[in-house]
Amino acid sequence: MSDQTVVLGAGAPARVRRSRLIDRGFRGTTLVVGLGLIALLALMLVELTTGAWRTFDAFGLHFFVGTSWNPVSGREDFGALPFIFGSLVTSGVAIVIGVPIAVGLALLLNQVRGSIANPLTVFVDILAAIPSVVYGLWALFVLKPIFDSSVEPFLIGTLGKVPLIGALFRGKAQGPDLFTAGVILAIMILPIVTAVSREVIAVVPRDLREAALALGATRYESVRLAVLPYARSGIVGASMLGLGRALGETIAVSLVVGNTPRIGWSLMQPGATIPSWIASSFREATSVGLHRSALLALAVTLVIVAFFLAVLSRLLVRRTAELVSGPSADEVLTEGIYPRAG
């Protein structure tokens, strides 16, 4: 479509000139508002980094490797390692538990007929719409008691005795812990990982699978030989999207994780994540310069990781789409706008 209004007749009358002016004004307004999104992101980055600067200036790399966090005036020491640790561990548990289930569900949704797939999809969408505080409430009052009384004692009694990985499952079952937080995160990232995996699996040409089936492959073999090789990078991208969500999740985690800065092998111990720590200490920090700056530095750390993951997942999903010349990464990732818990 051409950008210019074609004007018939030589001397454009005033009405046409005015109309052209309005046209340009409208276009200009939408452009300015569109650019506003870029300005918003820029403002956010500038505001967070300038706020965090005092901390980076005072502690440098120590901020990322230090293990003590002390806001007491005169004895300030800010090391973020326990929170980075907590975030990575809980998100790791979420990925290990959540991704296989999500991919399995995505494969199923691509295989079964609509009469089964449609209700399942609706259920998964609903799961995505549940607010994070509702997940948190349920995790605190329903999931945690069950984990404390049966699931965790069982894991400690069985896996805890296995060499090497046993170290992850030692300690007491009671109380808040990283494992429960990881499980609730696994449930929370399930919808997004399922939705995006499903899209990338759906773009694999049907004839490839049908060819495999025609050659006598079983369903499992057709998936392994004709679907997964194409969808692999897209599924990894979907998982990274899930990882980004898990890393940023605040409220549900903060209700079950214990908010105790700690680094250790066992998943059965309490911990703290970057968001949960920001949420639990912003009140005291609002009026104290250095403490406030340290929390903003935590936010910056989170932003860096989240942006890196977002760009990477976009590239990976796009690779799958290009491989089979399906929909663009944009279209696939639009799945991400369905209401998510935060």
Place this chain on the structure above:
Amino acid sequence: MSAAAGTVSLGPVRGIRRAKDTGFTVFLWTCAVLALVPLTWIAFYVVSKGIGALSWNFFTKEPAGPLNPQEGGIVQSFVGTGLIVGLATVIAVPLGILSGIYLAEYGKGRTASAIRLVAYVLLSTPSIVAGAFIWALVVVALGNFSALAGGLSLVVLMWPIVAIASEAVLRLVPQELREGALALGLPRWKAIVRVVMPTAGAGLLTAVMLAVARALGETAPVLLTALGNDYINTDIRAPTDAVPLRVYDYARTPVEALHGFAWGGALVLLAAVLFLAISTRVLSNRQQKRIA
């Protein structure tokens, strides 16, 4: 095409091949069950525990004193959520739709792809980061927590959602309609406002509803910016309560009677969000059918 992940001998399907295939099918269905269990479980608990908390007082009274907590309510949370989300919607919807119009109708080349990329980046920004941003920018600068700050933190989340979703629905409008309008001599802006947007009508509404549904349930950014309040507040410059904040608060209180209120708040929240999510789905399906 690096599809050759391995070779299989395709003889009769039996023995190990059949076992693997059956195992695979079982695995897929197990995944479906595992995904559905938490959903039904959560829904069951929220409804069964929440329904008992819903009463006239719950919707009309402020929290009562510590001696008889069960006689109070959380009306200030409903008023606060209305104020904060309303404020955010009023700001974010025009911004989002105008950005969507730019992306769908005018946007080409580098500028448009840059805006689109930034919208996706903002979309994947953890909500607590949006909260921390407004906390540093507005709360610290003005010296107090406020509904205004809460609303602005939600704008950060809603703007990119509305932009991307409205771009998607505007793109669904057939090109012929635009060409027809232009051929009739309508200027471009009028073709967009009078022809394209009405055609996309319900779709634009779903874009807005998606964003509102998201904003209603957000806790972390509102916590960092609006803080919460035990009393009704309608001043946008003062700390304000919200339903998710109240649920979060009551989940952590040792007062047993208030746990019921937390479930009640969760039930109301869940009902509102699900209503929006489901009607979004229905509307967008109908819209797609209508245009196609």
